[in-house]
Amino acid sequence: MIPKRIQLFCPIIIFLLILFSCQKKKSVTKNEITNSPEVKRLIAVADTLFDNNKFDTAFYYYNEAIFKCNPIKDPENYISTLNRMAIIQQTHGDYAGSEATITKALPYTKYVKNQLHIWNLYVTLSTNYLDTYDYKNAILYNEKALELDTKYWQKLAAQNNIGVALIQDRKFEEALDIFLPLETKEQVVRDKDFYSSLLDNIGLCYFKINDGEKALNYMNRAIKVRQETKNPFGLGKSYIHLAQFYEEQNPGMAKKYMLLSYKEFSKINYVDGRLSALKMIIKNSTYSELRNYSNTYVNLVDSTNEFRQKAKNQFAKIKYDSKREKEENLKLKAHKAENELKLEKQKNRNIISYIIIALSLCLILILYYYLTSKANREKIEAAYNSETRISKKLHDELANDIYHTMAFVENKNLSLTENRAHLLSNLDTIYARTRDISKENCTIITDENYTVLLKEMISGFSTKNINLISNGLDSLSWDEISKTKKITIYRVIQELLVNMRKYSEATLVGINFKATEKNILINYTDNGKGIDTDKIIFKNGLYNVENRILKIKGTIDITSGSNEGFKVFIKVPL
Incomplete structure (x- = not known):
């Protein structure tokens, strides 16, 4: 419900909208003509770059082709080009940008004759939903792909994709109902990569429903095929599933497959796979080995996040620059019409400016009153x-x-x-x-003895059953950090350790401190029983932790799952 004070401004806003609409006395039209040879040339250049993994430059040429392509007269090139752009963004972890790109193509599918382009669009969209844990939509778009008039192997691929989504959604028996009929298909058996992936997925499903004999049989068959094809990605997947299979009954064998999985994923620099393997290795390591792998994991996470953010910024900049260039060209063509309205618009702008200033001042006063009241409460x-x-x-x-x-x-x-x-x-x-x-509840000392006090507090939670490791605490320049932030960091670490000792049943806890030019980064990890993040309720300890961090303009990210440990990433501005 809108507060009464805000409702008072609604008539003024409506007046502004009417006033703006009155300015549109003249409009400039533009005949959209597709330059087919130029579009095809740009797409050909982009395809070559794409095939050579030069994605940034390929994205630029695809984007240029989109601005020159008429989606109604040339829908196939328009859709296939947007699909490639979405795949590039997806590959770099920009799932929101990928979805925004690919959904632009949906309104023009009705103009396409070759349904292969629509099939590719649906599969890319379903993959994006799968990567963002929206399994319902991932299945929906693969079912849409199944309904299209495409080749038989494409229908098999869509069925397989539905099975993969069901695995991610932990519906293993439903996934088996899809995978098992595919096992005997001639087209599947001929395609070694497809066939080995199918066998591995079947083995994983049997493992999840506790049928160990069948699970091991299918996993071994899958790894045999993958060793023949020497596919690092496939081998990495098989090894990590075998590691999960042996983790409880044979830790030594499990550790061997974890390391093999990490090695195969490293060959192709598949970051998500390396992180999954490292997570299992850390869980099954001790002492110096644990420290080394933990540092590798943290460094890989940091570098991956930085790389993906740079990629997102780069793709956004390419889109923005192209859009701005197109808008500037349109402005030049419309310059003559705009000059005729310039004086009249200037008068109206002044009136609007005064109204906006008045509105802004009122809103600032309301916001100030609200924030002050909220802080007191x-x-x-x-x-x-x-x-x-x-x-x-x-x-x-x-x-x-x-x-x-x-x-x-x-x-x-x-x-x-x-x-x-x-x-x-x-x-x-x-x-x-x-x-x-x-x-x-004691007063916290924030002078030069703060580091010693913080170390004592952390070590106080170490017992014969709890091994507690902290890194990087002495590397921070605590003298340059404000008193309020020191107290907050102390209390947050204390609250996390209290919760750990009360609820998690953890035997190993790691706390890593790191400073960048603008932030303090704190990574907390334990191997406790964890919690389901979908059902997490921020109250008591966790509420205090989140509330304290937000009050000093920091951010907090909690990652956990049932029997998967508890991880907290905290970023505090300097």
Whole structure:
């Protein structure tokens, strides 16, 4: 519902829209003529670059072809070109940009005679949805591809894609219903890559439904075919599935396949595959080996994120520059018509400027009032939550321990040695609990001793059952970081470790600190039981963590899954 103060501005906004519409007294039309030879030349150049993996330059020429192509008169070139552009963006992890590109082609599918172009469009769109975990739409567009009048092997490929989406959606028995009939198809058996992938997927499904004998049989058949074709991508997939198969029953064999998978994916620099293999290796490593692989994983994640962001920016810039160039050409052609309206528009612009300034000032005042009120409410709420949490700890934990100790003293003979020892043990537990509550709420020192204090707090959570590793803490220039951010970092790390000890059942915890020119990066990882991020509820500890980070303009990203550990990435601006 729109607040009353905002509703007051609606008549003014409507007036502005009417005023702008009155300016359109004249319009400039342009006959869109497709320059077919030029479009074909640009596409040919782009295809050559695409085949040679020069994607940035290929994207530029495809984009040039799009601006010269008429989608109604030449829909096949228009759709196929947009499809290639979407594939390039998809390859570089720009899924939002890929979807925006490919959906431009959908309105023109009705003009296409060769349905192969529509099939390619649907498959690319389904792959994009699969990569962004939208399995329902991934299946939907493969079903659309099945309905098209295309060759038999393309229908088989669409069926296989539906099965892959079902695997990702953890519907393994439904996936088997699709995969098993494909196993005997002559076209599938002839295509070694397709056939080995199918066998591996069947083996994975049987593994997920706990039919180990069939799972191992299909996985071994798949790897035999892939070893013949020497396909690093396929071998990497097979090895990582075998590692999952042996992980619980034969850790040594599992570790061997993890390393082989990482090696094969490294040959083709398949980043997602390398990260998946490294994640399993880290989970099954200890001591210095764990540290080395953890550092490799963190560095790979950082470099991948940076590379993908640069690619997104590059593709956006190419689109923007082409659009701007086209708009400038249109402006030059329309310059004469615009001059006739210039004086009248200038008067209206002045009026509109005054109205916009008045609106802006009002909105700023409203926003200031809202943010101030919100900040005051958050302060009161934070104080109340802190008091409630301390009270709950005192009542639920400390008071119960004291009550049981008092009952023990009243009912036991303290002259006996074992009873006195039990009493001392209870008193020690009460002392430790009191000390923990005190540490959680004590004043934090932010002077030159801050690093020592932070290390002591972190090491305090290390027990005989919990191995805690921290890296990079001394590499940060803490003197240049504000007091508020130091306190926030301390409390956030403390809250994460408290949650870990209470709920996660973790045996290994890693905390990595890293500084860039503008940010502090903190990576927290544990091998606990994890949580389902789709069902995560931000309350108590996790709410405090998120709220603290957002208050200092930072960002937080939580990654977890049932029995997959718990990972938190925090970025705090300097």
